[in-house]
Amino acid sequence: MTRRVLTGDDFRAMPWRNGGGSTCELYRLPHPQRPDDFALRLSIATVAEGGPFSSFPLVDRTLLLLEGDGMALQFEAGEEVLLSEPLQPLRFAGEAAVSCRLLGGSLRDFNLMVARDWGEASLAVEQLAAGQSVTLDGSRVLVYLLQGQLDDADGSLLPGQLLLLQEAAQTLTATTACRYIRVVAAPRACIPSP
Numbered sequence: 001m002t003r004r005v006l007t008g009d010d011f012r013a014m015p016w017r018n019g020g021g022s023t024c025e026l027y028r029l030p031h032p033q034r035p036d037d038f039a040l041r042l043s044i045a046t047v048a049e050g051g052p053f054s055s056f057p058l059v060d061r062t063l064l065l066l067e068g069d070g071m072a073l074q075f076e077a078g079e080e081v082l083l084s085e086p087l088q089p090l091r092f093a094g095e096a097a098v099s100c101r102l103l104g105g106s107l108r109d110f111n112l113m114v115a116r117d118w119g120e121a122s123l124a125v126e127q128l129a130a131g132q133s134v135t136l137d138g139s140r141v142l143v144y145l146l147q148g149q150l151d152d153a154d155g156s157l158l159p160g161q162l163l164l165l166q167e168a169a170q171t172l173t174a175t176t177a178c179r180y181i182r183v184v185a186a187p188r189a190c191i192p193s194p
Contacts, residue, residue: 002166003154010162017054021047023111026162027142029185031115039118040185041111042142042162047071048106056094059113062123063090064181066146068107071100083109087125087179110144112183121185128174137169139186148178 012025023045031037044066053073063083065071070084076097083090084103092098094113114121128134128148136143143150143163150157150172157163157172 002164002168003152003170004164005155005157006162006164008160016045017056021045026144027164029140031118033117037115038113039115039187040121040140041113042144042183043111043113044108045111046106046108047100047102050101051099053098053100055097056113058116059094060116060121061092061094062112062121063092064088064110064112064123064125066108066110069102069104070107071102074099074101089123089125110181114185119185119187121183124182126180126182128178128180130174130176133171133173135169135171136165136182138165138184139167140184141165141170142183142185143172144181144183146179146181148180149175150178150180151175 006027013022014025015022023043026042026044027040028038029040031039050071065083065086065088067086070082073081073083073090075081081090082103112121112123126134143157145157145159145161145163147159152170152172156175
């Protein structure tokens with residue numbers, strides 16, 4: 001079993017692929033066949049102005065508004081989707097031609113990206129009241145704490161930190177009321193059938 005807590009010292013700032021801004025990369029799993037690419041990536045971007053999204057062919061993306069008024073996403077086929085409700089995930093293909101228009105000032109969003117030829121990943125926003133526990137299990141589970149404090153036998157997870165768990169179950173208990181983003185990812189060979 002692997003348990004690792006990633007903090008601001010582990011995160012890295014990097015430019016967007018299209019050069020239009022920058023993002024804070026929280027976690028990157030290199031692709032086993034293409035080490036320069038990712039199999040799985042989590043990041044938080046600050047979007048200060050509208051414009052086109054970077055293209056990520058053969059990647060599934062999930063976007064989640066963290067702070068701000070949100071944005072309107074214009075897809076190539078003409079569909080417009082509002083991402084204005086905080087913590088409501090929106091999933092779309094990374095190769096889709098998408099541009100955004102801000103609905104107010106700058107915003108922060110959470111990005112989950114997974115290479116389709118590597119595996120699958122799901123994202124959920126969850127809450128625990130003080131004293132409640134949750135058991136996490138899966139090939140690869142990542143928990144990004146938004147508020148509160150989560151404890152396990154090995155220590156605490158604080159807001160803005162990312163917990164990585166691999167290949168084992170772990171029980172976390174909320175010391176205070178918590179809200180967190182849970183990502184569960186697995187390579188294709190490890191994805192359980194429904």
